[in-house]
């Protein structure tokens with residue numbers, strides 16, 4: 652077990668945090684699994700480092716490799732801190748979401764550009780430990796513009812259609828939302844709903860790591876589609892189809908500037 656402070660800078664070009672349905676990165680070569688401890692506790696699992704299409708990648712399954720961590724119990728601080736300690740230059744969060752806007756249908760991929768945070772009670776800053784320097788980071792644009800552009804261009808280069816933009820509403824989970832909650836979120840301006848987009852994005856910002864989200868639409872959000880109830884089987888089926896595109900997109904990312 653390595654303490655985060657013992658890690659040498661690995662110069663990771665891209666770190667990927669995989670969400671529901673994405674537990675490993677197919678095609679990662681020369682793999683090294685790094686089990687780490689951090690000042691914030693243990694990450695969700697080992698960080699898997701390796702080479703991917705000529706770039707150094709690190710992969711971490713947000714919910715654990717066996718999906719053992721529910722969204723509200725994920726140790727987001729440990730995850731982000733571990734990737735930073737490994738020398739990740741930028742982070743791509745892959746997140747399963749429900750679609751609220753009419754074009755955000757199941758199996759669609761999107762790179763959102765805004766966030767509304769409805770989560771509560773999560774450790775959402777590195778500066779809420781005693782003695783830490785208080786930070787008020789700018790979060791006007793929560794996602795990194797250059798990394799968003801790289802993701803969109805990579806998708807386009809491999810012929811995968813991805814929606815550019817959208818507001819990600821982050822809910823507490825683990826339950827899905829009520830119809831009224833989704834109606835309120837729509838009025839607020841949310842286009843997508845997921846449970847894991849925050850505080851991951853702001854923690855990356857606190858550590859000055861560029862961060863972007865690749866959202867995979869798994870279902871219509873509550874009350875948005877034809878179905879009276881949201882079926883987990885359907886979610887997993889749609890997610891599997893959308894997830895299959897992810898390695899393709901990542902393979903076309905540019906060598907970091």
Ligand code: HPA
Nearest residue numbers: 747748749844845846872
């Ligand atoms: N709501 C919240 N999170 C989700 C959903 C949803 O409908 N689908 C996948 N993740």
